[in-house]
Amino acid sequence: MFHLKLLLLRELKSSLSLKGSYILSLAFFSITIIVLPIGIGPDKNILSLISPGLIWVSLILTSLLSLNSLFHEDYIDGTLDLYKTGPLSFSEIAFVKSLVHWISNFLPLLFITPVLSLLIALPNNLLIYISLSILIGTPSLSFIGSLGSALTLSLRQHNLLIPLIIFPLFIPTLIFGSGSISSLIFSGFEEVFIRQIYLLTGISGISLVICPFICGYILDSNYD
Amino acid sequence: MSLKVSSVSCYRSGYKIIDNISFELKTGKLALISGSNGSGKTSLLRMVAGFIPLSFGDISFNSKKEYRDEFFILGHNLAIKDDISPEEDIKFWSSYLGSGYINGVLERVGLGKLKKTPCKYLSQGQKQRLVIARLLSSNKSLWLLDEPSSSLDRDASIFLKEIINEHKNSGGSILVSSHIDFLDNADIKINLDNKNVSS
Numbered sequence: 001m002f003h004l005k006l007l008l009l010r011e012l013k014s015s016l017s018l019k020g021s022y023i024l025s026l027a028f029f030s031i032t033i034i035v036l037p038i039g040i041g042p043d044k045n046i047l048s049l050i051s052p053g054l055i056w057v058s059l060i061l062t063s064l065l066s067l068n069s070l071f072h073e074d075y076i077d078g079t080l081d082l083y084k085t086g087p088l089s090f091s092e093i094a095f096v097k098s099l100v101h102w103i104s105n106f107l108p109l110l111f112i113t114p115v116l117s118l119l120i121a122l123p124n125n126l127l128i129y130i131s132l133s134i135l136i137g138t139p140s141l142s143f144i145g146s147l148g149s150a151l152t153l154s155l156r157q158h159n160l161l162i163p164l165i166i167f168p169l170f171i172p173t174l175i176f177g178s179g180s181i182s183s184l185i186f187s188g189f190e191e192v193f194i195r196q197i198y199l200l201t202g203i204s205g206i207s208l209v210i211c212p213f214i215c216g217y218i219l220d221s222n223y224d
Numbered sequence: 225m226s227l228k229v230s231s232v233s234c235y236r237s238g239y240k241i242i243d244n245i246s247f248e249l250k251t252g253k254l255a256l257i258s259g260s261n262g263s264g265k266t267s268l269l270r271m272v273a274g275f276i277p278l279s280f281g282d283i284s285f286n287s288k289k290e291y292r293d294e295f296f297i298l299g300h301n302l303a304i305k306d307d308i309s310p311e312e313d314i315k316f317w318s319s320y321l322g323s324g325y326i327n328g329v330l331e332r333v334g335l336g337k338l339k340k341t342p343c344k345y346l347s348q349g350q351k352q353r354l355v356i357a358r359l360l361s362s363n364k365s366l367w368l369l370d371e372p373s374s375s376l377d378r379d380a381s382i383f384l385k386e387i388i389n390e391h392k393n394s395g396g397s398i399l400v401s402s403h404i405d406f407l408d409n410a411d412i413k414i415n416l417d418n419k420n421v422s423s
Contacts, residue, residue, distance in 0.1 A: 006316065006319055077303055081275065084275065085292050087293065
């Protein structure tokens, strides 16, 4: 537990430094949400029609942007060599790194989403539900995404391969994430929303438990 | 207590990297791996560390196949992050690798005045000194050193030789790769160019 905490603090400090990817994630997510309505036009009906999908596609693209460096930087600079000789297994390291990826890349987005939601004509009274959907759904993006990062560890073209490998695995999160927001906008049924949130919780929970083990196995067998 | 490398061969992408190398490194002994560029020095060290799978043969340390917490490896890539200081670096790695922080270790390697400076401002030689500080704090019996003197100046190379001898005399084992013969007191010499192992 001591080593997990030690690694978590180091990774958090590194991720939340000025050089960390969270600034890039914040900027990318904001620009995607801001630019699209400019291209589509000010029609509120069209904007509210596409906004649930837009939010979740932007979240997925944002995650892909930062997943490139999840293990690759540590592999290139030799940090993974030292981690491998330490007390934690690659599964534990993958768990910590995925958790830190979520904290540094998705938690800050929760604070700007209410502001950005106004730009895409989402009703004010739904902002809390949208934030809840993001809070519960996005851990799956970090934990499932770590698999792509581990699979492409030693490949030069890892930037291009991660989206190809991981995007299909994000589809359930995309469906239930955007579905949860759509259910409130178009049908107004909280019951449907809650069902979608349960499904998102299931996906995030399963990925949180299973992905670090698969990731650890991939890293062990992919390491040289 | 010994490192046993028995008939080890390694093929990667169809190419033979290491061909049938055997040696035994006992406690308090130093082995020097030499050879020209591309002869497999780094690969052999990484095989001993368990980072590269063996194609044939067997490696054990104290009769154990799994010994990842019993050695410290100093490789080509120094695992140094730009934004942290040498003091933060040494505190993290000495706690993470289980030995605990040793007061004055940065002063000993000549980084006392730079201990709070972000590592991005250190020269390659100073970064290598930081890794030597990690080595000193590691408290591991087996040291695997890959070209440890490559970026060091004369004084630092002499210091490195001293700490290698200290470790050897205190019962540690050292496996060093170098393309230059910077150690003259090796107990075992492994030449990968002609596959010759001499004691």
